[in-house]
Amino acid sequence: MSLKIAYLVQAHDNYEHLQKLIYALDEPYSEFYIHIDKKSAMPSFKAANIFFISERQNIHWGGFSQVRATLLLLQTAVKSNCDYYAFISGADYPVKSNSFLHNLLKNGGEYIHIEEGVNTYNPLSRYKYYYFTDRYNRRDKKSLKAIIFLKAEKLLRSLRFKKKIAFNIFVGAQWFVLSKACVDYILTQVETDKRYIQFFKSAFCPDESFFQTIIGNSPFYQQVRGYLTYTDWSVDPGPALINENHLSVLKQLNDKFFARKFNDQSADIIDKIDKELRADLS
Secondary structure (H helix, E strand, O other): OOOOEEEEEEEEHHHHHHHHHHHHOOOOEEEEEEEEEEOOOOOOOOOOOOOEEEOOOOOOOOOOOHHHHHHHHHHHHHHHHOEEEEEEOEEEEEEOOOHHHHHHHHOOEEEEEEEEOOOOOOOHHHHHOOOHHOOOOOOOOOHHHHHHHHHHHHHHOOOOOOOOOOOEEEEOOOOOEEEEEHHHHEEEEEEEEOOHHHOOOOOOOOHOEEEEEHHHOHHHHHOOOOOOOEEEHHHHHHHOOOOOHHHHHHHHOOOOOOEEEOOOHHHHHHHHHHHHHHHHHO
């Protein structure tokens, strides 16, 4: 019997591609839970196994709203008792046949990028100092609201206001594929140990540490087997759009199932992926 997989999708645009993503992953036991940024219009497509999250978050880049949206997806989807929960972007697309993912997950394990401790990309300053990123658009540094909050953050840092770190921090990319048992554990920890939300809600880019830290401080850390999404960060700003030049790279990957990112203009490369990568492994 095939595994029952819930795909948890975070999206805000490129709905034509989003439909292609769902169509590619759609199987008899698949379910799709979709969070659309509160700032965005809702898609018009519907299906019996597609569930849009009604309690939408106003997503701010670098803010805890990213984590809240993911928690809403997990809290909603976990009720369906699926075997695995795949948290992906609406700009993702599978680059291998669906049977590849099923065969991988039948071996068990948790598929998430985790590194213990901080690093040059995820420095300690992101977590020990106070950020108010959900209150303004951090990328619009010329707006009055951004100027005020950026100055407030700088002032608190200069006054040496720091948070006490009560657990070992783990970092990594935000996307994951986790077992039902691991998701249950995460949601229980969030509910019973308020330190996680209290600490990370004022961090910078907490979506790249919140779930990693919970898993990293749990028995599930020993079951982590890797990260299933290919992303090209060679451009600035990244990630790069997947194009025909990536095909040779994608063909050589034996440990990735998803790639990102794609958009509504990616039809040609998706057609090549379907014919040259996904069909070959069906």
